[in-house]
Amino acid sequence: MDFPFNVSLYFISLFFFIITGGLGQLGVGLTKLLREQFGKNNVILSDIRKPPNHVYHNGPFIFSDILDFKNLEEIVVNNNISWLVHYSAVLSAVGESNVTLAKEVNITGLHNILDIATKHALRVFVPSTIGAFGPSSPRDPAPELCVQRPRTIYGVAKVHAELMGEYYHHRYGLDFRCLRYPGIISADSQPGGGTTDYAVQIFHAAVKSGCFECYLRRDTRLPMMYIDDCLRATLEILEAPAETLPSRTYNISAMSFTPHDLTQEIQKVLPDFQVTYNVDPVRQAIADSWPMALEDSAARRDWGWKHEYDLSELVQAMLTHVTTGNQLVQAN
Numbered sequence: 001m002d003f004p005f006n007v008s009l010y011f012i013s014l015f016f017f018i019i020t021g022g023l024g025q026l027g028v029g030l031t032k033l034l035r036e037q038f039g040k041n042n043v044i045l046s047d048i049r050k051p052p053n054h055v056y057h058n059g060p061f062i063f064s065d066i067l068d069f070k071n072l073e074e075i076v077v078n079n080n081i082s083w084l085v086h087y088s089a090v091l092s093a094v095g096e097s098n099v100t101l102a103k104e105v106n107i108t109g110l111h112n113i114l115d116i117a118t119k120h121a122l123r124v125f126v127p128s129t130i131g132a133f134g135p136s137s138p139r140d141p142a143p144e145l146c147v148q149r150p151r152t153i154y155g156v157a158k159v160h161a162e163l164m165g166e167y168y169h170h171r172y173g174l175d176f177r178c179l180r181y182p183g184i185i186s187a188d189s190q191p192g193g194g195t196t197d198y199a200v201q202i203f204h205a206a207v208k209s210g211c212f213e214c215y216l217r218r219d220t221r222l223p224m225m226y227i228d229d230c231l232r233a234t235l236e237i238l239e240a241p242a243e244t245l246p247s248r249t250y251n252i253s254a255m256s257f258t259p260h261d262l263t264q265e266i267q268k269v270l271p272d273f274q275v276t277y278n279v280d281p282v283r284q285a286i287a288d289s290w291p292m293a294l295e296d297s298a299a300r301r302d303w304g305w306k307h308e309y310d311l312s313e314l315v316q317a318m319l320t321h322v323t324t325g326n327q328l329v330q331a332n
């Protein structure tokens with residue numbers, strides 16, 4: 001039978017997305033990717049902050065505080081939302097300096113998201129993190145299933161999110177999907193107060209001043225990923241047919257490195273670049289409790305996950321973006 005239009009596109013366009021906490025390091029990039037795939041007006045970016053002009057003019061933006069249940073529910077209903085990507089969070093370092101806020105946003109906020117998603121039959125994506133592991137988890141690598149006793153409020157809330165999402169999936173049939181992201185490295189968006197932020201800041205310092213003071217010890221090895229890989233993985237798990245997902249929470253991995261490894265790789269391009277170390281005991285203790293690598297064979301097997309950026313490609317991409325971005329700023 002012939003159809004007068006492309007049936008797969010027709011079905012795809014039935015998805016309407018909202019991204020919570022979308023003005024952070026990851027949300028604007030994911031919004032761009034989703035809009036390319038599902039249409040500009042079918043993806044609403046939301047946050048509690050005012051967006052910069054280029055974001056405001058690029059597609060639908062709305063104020064949404066995840067702690068305001070009624071307001072969020074109204075947005076979901078009025079916009080016929082079918083997919084909720086939950087990016088709002090208080091990250092690891094900021095969480096330790098404001099535990100009350102982290103509990104509210106990362107635990108109470110998550111409850112609101114899961115209840116609204118269940119009530120209105122939404123699909124929901126909630127990212128987890130390497131921070132969901134703790135000092136008693138296997139560290140090199142951390143498998144999908146193992147002891148998870150994190151020592152940060154951020155990590156405790158993420159384990160709670162994984163378990164609650166999976167519980168709602170089994171109990172109420174909620175289509176819950178979750179990836180444990182490594183530390184994410186991006187050029188044109190700034191990190192929001194985590195332990196892995198140094199791996200973004202170092203590139204800006206290398207290009208701007210040629211020197212950087214690192215708050216982690218030179219031998220602190222952590223799993224990391226370039227933002228393009230992270231966002232593509234996210235799109236891939238959103239698009240994966242439900243029957244291909246025997247798990248609802250997957251590790252994804254790309255590379256692991258120390259500040260010293262990263263410095264040496266940057267020095268291949270900028271030989272005069274210098275790094276000094278001034279260890280912050282809070283962030284060092286967090287990093288020491290996290291895995292050095294993630295084991296991600298289930299994602300590779302179940303939905304074909306494959307990273308594209310290793311350390312050398314990451315450094316080339318970041319230096320190119322940061323340098324070009326700086327030149328654009330100077331030219332304007």
Ligand SMILES: NC(=O)c1ccc[n+]([C@@H]2O[C@H](COP(=O)([O-])OP(=O)(O)OC[C@H]3O[C@@H](n4cnc5c(N)ncnc54)[C@H](O)[C@@H]3O)[C@@H](O)[C@H]2O)c1
Nearest residue numbers: 021023024025026065066087088089127129181183184192
């Ligand atoms: N960036 C990483 O390296 C990384 C790694 C692992 C997991 N993750 C997870 O990915 C998600 C996105 O991370 P990110 O780096 O973009 O975070 P971010 O800290 O940069 O941004 C979080 C956003 O949440 C918003 N927010 C805070 N309170 C809110 C509230 N009450 N209502 C609505 N929005 C609120 C903030 O305004 C901010 O824009 C988070 O869940 C984070 O835990 C990030």
Ligand SMILES: C[C@@H](O)[C@H](N)C(=O)O
Nearest residue numbers: 091092129194195196
């Ligand atoms: C790793 C991740 O969850 C975040 N970048 C943090 O350091 O808190």
